[in-house]
Each structure stands twice: as structure tokens, then as C-alpha cells.
Amino acid sequence: MRQLISGVITILFAVLLGTAGHAFAAPEAARPGDLVSFTKLPDGWGGTGNGYEITYRTEAADGGLTTANGLVFLPSGPAPESGWPIVSWDHGTNGLGPTCGLTSSAGAPYDSPLLLRLNQAGYAAVATDYLGLSKVSTRTHPYHHIRTEATASIDIVRAARHAVPELSKNWAAFGASQGGSAALATGNLASSYAPELDFRGTAALAPGSQLDQLVPLAGPGVPNLGPINGSVSVVVAILAGMEANLLDFDIHPYLTARGEQVLHDISTRCVTEWDGVLGDASLGSLMARSLDTPEFRRIAHDYLAIPTTGYQQPIFIGHGIRDISAPYPLTLALLAQFTAAGTAYEFQTFDTDHAGITVGGGFDAGLDFLRRVFQ
Known part of the structure; x- marks a missing residue:
């Protein structure tokens, strides 16, 4: 019997090693948009009985592959014959650490009502945590990093379609605040990055x-900027994200000892803690040297600049005229850049501040835009 078994093993090895042209394929390499897991949320989480947490592969800040989390909210009832069209929702500033994302929250209280409104309008809603904001994160969130905000927003659409056969390939991007710039970056990249999908347009508030x-x-x-000193925390958060994700740039020689401490402390904190980390520090007190160098301007452009050319689908932008967090004149400058570049857009103003844009008419206008681009 032992000789028989030995002979069988010998024959099997001969077949495996000697068969020309019939090599056994290795497992397929992981790709952006691959689904890792898809888990039903407890009924009532975020006000929905049809919500899921999704984990998926996406692009890292260094161009490699990493993992991100997000939410999927599905409409109730049967899907249309062509499938539910998808809206990829990009949320506003939540922080930098792995407990600051939507999936780490108790029901995503700010964003869930908006996702539910998208469901009520007939869309499947997906909402990425971006990188760094969930339990699968390995690095600090690369805050306002245009490229990974876009790739995370696109790859969650791909992954959701792997998980839910009833989802259409038709989709759009929608976001507010940080998510407004993320949505614009998503719209700019969508058609070239994911040509297998049918991207319809971008709404940015x-x-x-x-x-x-x-x-x-x-x-x-x-100096201390008085009533708008809160903008200092945004700059510090951007620098903390750069420090953690741009391995070829060293921010530390540009910081004072206090700047080093603030940068370290803010790198794991959610936005509600930023003011406490910053205290009464002015931006000048955190900086040992000016960042206004050709090298840093190049890095800042690549990391932060909203693209002004290359859009292939319609764009809607809405802004509150009383907004001092994302000041209205800065959006006017962006629109001037779009115009100079020949990029078409729709624009509407609202009598709101920054926080009020989604309840002060902006979200309704975005829904109207979505209805038109999905027709």
C-alpha cells in the first residue's frame, strides 16, 4: 500500500511539474474597488433599516493599495429594472483619526438624514470615510488630499456594485464642505479612473x-486672526495629514516646538476637539520658517488644488453668501478659474452660513441637479 501511495504521489508531481501550457493561475491580485466585506447595520442605525457598512480596496496616498470603510444606504422596495442609480456622498470635515469617520459614529447624525433623502429621491447612497477615518486605517487621514478623496469616492461605488446586484452603473458625486472639494475631484477623475461606470455629474456645496x-x-x-482663527486648525490638520502621508517631505524643520506638539496632538483627534488642541495659538506661533518656497508650493498644488480642467460631465456648485468657514470669495475665485479654463458649470448662492448650506436650500438644489443629470 505504501508503494502504491508513493507511486500515485510521484505521478501527480510529474503531471503538475511537466504539463506544458497549463500552469495553474495564482489568485488574482487585489485591485481598487475590490469588496472586502459588506455587513448589515442594526435596524434603525442612522434612521434606516436598509443600511450597510462596507470595506473595500482603494488607492493610498503613495499610490499603493489600502483599505477604506464607508456606508451604503439602499432605498426601500424593489429596484427599478435598470437598477438603483448611485450617489456617492462626500462628507464634510470630521477629523483626522480612526474614530472620526461615519462608520465609527453612533448613526452618522449629520450625514444620515442626507443619505436618507437621497434614498427617498430614488438613489442608492454610498458614503466613504475617506482614508484614515475608520477602524481599518493605518495612517492619519490625508485631509483635503484631492487624489485619495476622489479615488475613495469612486472605489466605494465599484465595491457596492460587487455587493449589491441591484445597483446600476449610473452614478453621480455629491458633497459639502470638505466633501464639496472631494466631489469636484471625484467628478474630474471619474470617467478616466472608472470607465466601466457611467458617471453623470457633480454637485458640490x-x-x-x-x-x-x-x-x-x-x-x-x-498673526492671530481673531474671529477667523479657526482656519488655523484647518491649516494644521492639512499639515498633519501631509506629515503622515508624504514620506518625501519633512515638515518638522518648519515648526516651532509648540507647532510640533499641536501637529502631533491633532493627528488623532476629531474635529470637535481641534479648538481644544489649538487653544489660543496663532498660526505664526506654530511656524519656525515660512512654507512659501517653490518646493512646498509644488507639493501643495499637487496635494490640494481642485482641478479646473478635464471635466467631462455637468457641474453644479452652491455656496452660502454668509459663509466664513469656506469663504464665499474663494469660491468666486474658483469659478473664475473654471471660466478661464473653459469649464462649464452651474452656480447658485444661498442666504446661509457654512453649516446651513445643506438645510438652507443647497441640498434641495443639488437634488434637482441630480434629477436632471440622471434623466
Whole structure:
């Protein structure tokens, strides 16, 4: 018997090693948009009985592959024959650490009502945590990093379609605040990055723009900015994200000892804690040297600049005229850049501040835009 078994093993090895042209394929390499897991949320989480947490592969800040989390909210009832069209929702600033994302929250209280409204309008809603904001994160969130905000927003659409056969290939991007700039970056990249999908358009409310021009102005001479000193935390958060994700740039020589401590402390904190981390520090007190160098301006442009050319589908932008968090004049500058580049867009203003844009008519206008581009 032992000789028989030995002979069989010998024959099997001969077949495996000697069969020309019939090599056994290795497992397929992981790709952006691959589904890792898809888990039903407890009934009532975020006000829905049809919500899921999704984990998927997407692009890292260094161009490699990483993992991100997000939410999927599905409409109730049967899907239309062509499948539910998808809206990829990009949320506003939540923080930098792995407990700051939608999936780490108790029902995503700010964003869930908006996802439910998308469901009520007949759309499947997906909402990425971006990178760094969930339990699968390995690095600090690359805050306002245009490329990975876009790839995370696109790859969650791919992954959701793997998980839910009733989803259409037709989709659009929609976001507010940080998510407004993320949505614009998504719309710019969508058709070339995911040509297998049918991208229809971008709605962006109160997008943060011109950051590539503003952040390099940080230096020792910047005074306390009084009522808009809150913008300092945005600059510091951007620098913390850069420090953690841009391995070829060293921010530390540009910081004072206090700047080093603030950057370290903010890198794991959610936005509600940012003011406490910053205290009464002015931006100038955090900086040992000016960032206004050719090298840093190049880095800031690549990291932060909203694209002004290359859009293939319609764009809607809405902004509150009383907004001082993402100041209205900065969006006017962005629109001037779009116009100079020949990029068409729709624009509407609202009598709101930054926080009020989604309840002060902006979200309704975005829904109207979506209805038209999905027709």
C-alpha cells in the first residue's frame, strides 16, 4: 500500500511539474474597488433599516493599495429594472483619526438624514470615510488630499456594485464642505479612473478651495486672526495629514516646538476637539520658517488644488453668501478659474452660513441637479 501511495504521489508531481501550457493561475491580485466585506447595520442605525457598512480596496496616498470603510444606504422596495442609480456622498470635515469617520459614529447624525433623502429621491447612497477615518486605517487621514478623496469616492461605488446586484452603473458625486472639494475631484477623475461606470455629474456645496494658495502663506509672521482663527486648525490638520502621508517631505524643520506638539496632538483627534488642541495659538506661533518656497508650493498644488480642467460631465456648485468657514470669495475665485479654463458649470448662492448650506436650500438644489443629470 505504501508503494502504491508513493507511486500515485510521484505521478501527480510529474503531471503538475511537466504539463506544458497549463500552469495553474495564482489568485488574482487585489485591485481598487475590490469588496472586502459588506455587513448589515442594526435596524434603525442612522434612521434606516436598509443600511450597510462596507470595506473595500482603494488607492493610498503613495499610490499603493489600502483599505477604506464607508456606508451604503439602499432605498426601500424593489429596484427599478435598470437598477438603483448611485450617489456617492462626500462628507464634510470630521477629523483626522480612526474614530472620526461615519462608520465609527453612533448613526452618522449629520450625514444620515442626507443619505436618507437621497434614498427617498430614488438613489442608492454610498458614503466613504475617506482614508484614515475608520477602524481599518493605518495612517492619519490625508485631509483635503484631492487624489485619495476622489479615488475613495469612486472605489466605494465599484465595491457596492460587487455587493449589491441591484445597483446600476449610473452614478453621480455629491458633497459639502470638505466633501464639496472631494466631489469636484471625484467628478474630474471619474470617467478616466472608472470607465466601466457611467458617471453623470457633480454637485458640490461650499467646497473648500484655494487651499493650495493659502497654506504656503503659513509662516512666523502670521498673526492671530481673531474671529477667523479657526482656519488655523484647518491649516494644521492639512499639515498633519501631509506629515503622515508624504514620506518625501519633512515638515518638522518648519515648526516651532509648540507647532510640533499641536501637529502631533491633532493627528488623532476629531474635529470637535481641534479648538481644544489649538487653544489660543496663532498660526505664526506654530511656524519656525515660512512654507512659501517653490518646493512646498509644488507639493501643495499637487496635494490640494481642485482641478479646473478635464471635466467631462455637468457641474453644479452652491455656496452660502454668509459663509466664513469656506469663504464665499474663494469660491468666486474658483469659478473664475473654471471660466478661464473653459469649464462649464452651474452656480447658485444661498442666504446661509457654512453649516446651513445643506438645510438652507443647497441640498434641495443639488437634488434637482441630480434629477436632471440622471434623466
